[in-house]
Amino acid sequence: MPEIATTPFPDQKPGTSGLRKKVGVFRQPHYAENFVQSVFDVVDAPAGATLVVGGDGRFHNRTVIQVAIRMAAANGFGRVVVGRDGILSTPAASHLIRKRRAFGGLILSASHNPGGPDGDFGIKYNVANGGPAPEKITDAIFACACEIDRYRIAEAGDVDLGSLGEQRVGDLVIEVVDPVADYAALMEQLFDFDAIRAMIAGGFRLSFDAMHAVTGPYAHEILENRLGAPAGSVVNGTPLEDFGGHHPDPNLVHARELYERMMAADAPDFGAASDGDGDRNLIIGRGMFVTPSDSLAALAANATCAPGYAAGLKGIARSMPTSQAADRVAATLGVPLHETPTGWKFFGNLLDAGMATICGEESAGTGSDHVREKDGLWAVLLWLNILAVRKLPVAELMAEHWRTYGRTYYARHDYEAIATEGADALMADLRARLATLPGEMVAGLTVEAADEFAYTDPTDGSVSSRQGVRIRFKGGSRIVVRLSGTGTEGATLRVYLERSEPTEGQLDFATEDALAPLVAAAETILAIRAHTGREAADVVT
Ligand code: G1P
Numbered sequence: 001m002p003e004i005a006t007t008p009f010p011d012q013k014p015g016t017s018g019l020r021k022k023v024g025v026f027r028q029p030h031y032a033e034n035f036v037q038s039v040f041d042v043v044d045a046p047a048g049a050t051l052v053v054g055g056d057g058r059f060h061n062r063t064v065i066q067v068a069i070r071m072a073a074a075n076g077f078g079r080v081v082v083g084r085d086g087i088l089s090t091p092a093a094s095h096l097i098r099k100r101r102a103f104g105g106l107i108l109s110a111s112h113n114p115g116g117p118d119g120d121f122g123i124k125y126n127v128a129n130g131g132p133a134p135e136k137i138t139d140a141i142f143a144c145a146c147e148i149d150r151y152r153i154a155e156a157g158d159v160d161l162g163s164l165g166e167q168r169v170g171d172l173v174i175e176v177v178d179p180v181a182d183y184a185a186l187m188e189q190l191f192d193f194d195a196i197r198a199m200i201a202g203g204f205r206l207s208f209d210a211m212h213a214v215t216g217p218y219a220h221e222i223l224e225n226r227l228g229a230p231a232g233s234v235v236n237g238t239p240l241e242d243f244g245g246h247h248p249d250p251n252l253v254h255a256r257e258l259y260e261r262m263m264a265a266d267a268p269d270f271g272a273a274s275d276g277d278g279d280r281n282l283i284i285g286r287g288m289f290v291t292p293s294d295s296l297a298a299l300a301a302n303a304t305c306a307p308g309y310a311a312g313l314k315g316i317a318r319s320m321p322t323s324q325a326a327d328r329v330a331a332t333l334g335v336p337l338h339e340t341p342t343g344w345k346f347f348g349n350l351l352d353a354g355m356a357t358i359c360g361e362e363s364a365g366t367g368s369d370h371v372r373e374k375d376g377l378w379a380v381l382l383w384l385n386i387l388a389v390r391k392l393p394v395a396e397l398m399a400e401h402w403r404t405y406g407r408t409y410y411a412r413h414d415y416e417a418i419a420t421e422g423a424d425a426l427m428a429d430l431r432a433r434l435a436t437l438p439g440e441m442v443a444g445l446t447v448e449a450a451d452e453f454a455y456t457d458p459t460d461g462s463v464s465s466r467q468g469v470r471i472r473f474k475g476g477s478r479i480v481v482r483l484s485g486t487g488t489e490g491a492t493l494r495v496y497l498e499r500s501e502p503t504e505g506q507l508d509f510a511t512e513d514a515l516a517p518l519v520a521a522a523e524t525i526l527a528i529r530a531h532t533g534r535e536a537a538d539v540v541t
Pocket residue numbers: 016017111319342343344361362363365483484485486487494
């Protein structure tokens with residue numbers, strides 16, 4: 001097979017979500033090829049293996065898919081399963097890898113980052129369980145990318161990605177599949193579609209914002225065609241290469257229109273959005289935003305409403321910066337609660353080992369053992385199933401939840417694209433002071449404990465250290481501080497603020513008021529202004 005000589009790109013270090021760079025970086029000659037070859041060299045698939053390929057439809061998606069197909073042919077794969085038009089949401093790709101017993105998959109996405117010629121692009125490799133490659137594989141891929149000197153690629157024309165069915169490049173069979181069908185069938189197995197259909201037929205109104213990203217076709221098919229939501233319930237449902245010029249990030253800043261629709265007098269009963277590649281979710285009830293941490297807790301508390309979870313949960317897992325709301329649910333249900341580092345891959349081992357059923361992150365990622373990625377539409381459907389069974393508006397369901405479990409007020413403050421030196425200095429200063437913080441009184445709060453989170457994976461004993469600083473106050477409130485692993489410009493500082501109120505405490509504060517003392521404490525302890533030069537956070541979610 002033809003081999004092309006190349007030189008390494010030593011910047012190809014995959015982060016928690018694969019390799020993410022500006023499109024311009026990916027368009028350099030040999031750039032994507034080097035990364036894909038490094039993946040193939042490391043994973044060393046047996047001849048004839050199956051590879052799943054698909055992406056979120058962003059600019060450059062089809063180009064890289066054609067390259068990946070020609071390289072799969074030259075590297076001995078037997079079959080590539082690819083979504084029509086190169087489309088596969090991340091959870092649908094995870095499901096397809098599992099269902100087709102593929103050796104692995106390439107997912108082309110930069111998640112919620114903007115797209116288009118000046119936007120971001122990304123490549124992620126998922127392994128046979130459907131989840132992101134573990135760190136030992138991504139480390140090996142990086143090592144390989146630093147010394148690669150050739151890649152293999154078949155000489156062939158473009159595959160027709162628009163036609164379902166099989167085509168060939170040399171000995172490789174390329175199978176173009178409907179990106180939605182298998183995923184929709186899985187959702188029908190997990191959820192009570194009849195109950196949701198009846199609720200919608202009874203006048204329940206929903207609004208789903210696909211943000212011009214990958215979930216459009218999935219939401220049209222599942223919510224409108226199968227569940228009977230009227231046409232127009234799905235908005236921005238056509239995937240665009242540049243997401244219409246927006247950040248496909250389902251938070252209160254970038255999904256502002258949805259938020260405003262849900263706060264209006266004639267708001268629908270339920271609002272939701274998903275991100276670029278379909279793994280995140282935003283949930284808003286009429287007149288009420290549900291924080292992702294609260295959503296995880298409420299979904300876990302009510303999961304048995306859905307047929308797929310009727311047998312109960314084996315455990316709940318949350319990332320460390322996610323609020324402790326789910327911990328109270330786990331305690332009441334009598335199931336284990338696992339606190340993991342940020343990034344979905346840490347949940348995969350727990351799910352594989354049967355130690356957890358539902359997982360979630362504060363960054364709007366929720367999912368379960370049905371796939372090995374977080375899953376935006378899955379969360380939407382579980383919410384709908386619960387509402388259909390409990391027959392309560394979202395706001396009442398949450399009020400009842402807080403009366404039962406207590407309330408955790410929560411916000412994340414992001415300082416984006418700050419200078420790396422300032423960000424590193426802030427973290428270094430903080431680490432140096434950790435031992436002296438306990439006992440200090442800051443903005444009326446007393447520090448009870450301060451440490452840097454490290455995680456030992458209970459399934460394989462692997463250790464991940466330096467996963468973010470936790471500052472705990474008397475009464476259970478917390479500040480968590482870490483630097484983002486997914487930004488593509490400078491550094492992003494994330495400060496997570498959390499205040500716990502017991503069942504008999506203050507359950508109806510406005511979040512901003514509830515968190516004001518923690519905001520003040522964060523500035524005093526971290527000196528954010530001095531280190532970043534920023535007066536306030538760029539994004540509060
Ligand atoms: C962010 C989120 C994290 C998520 C990751 C991938 O990572 O905070 O929860 O798993 O994106 O979607 P971060 O930029 O914080 O490293």
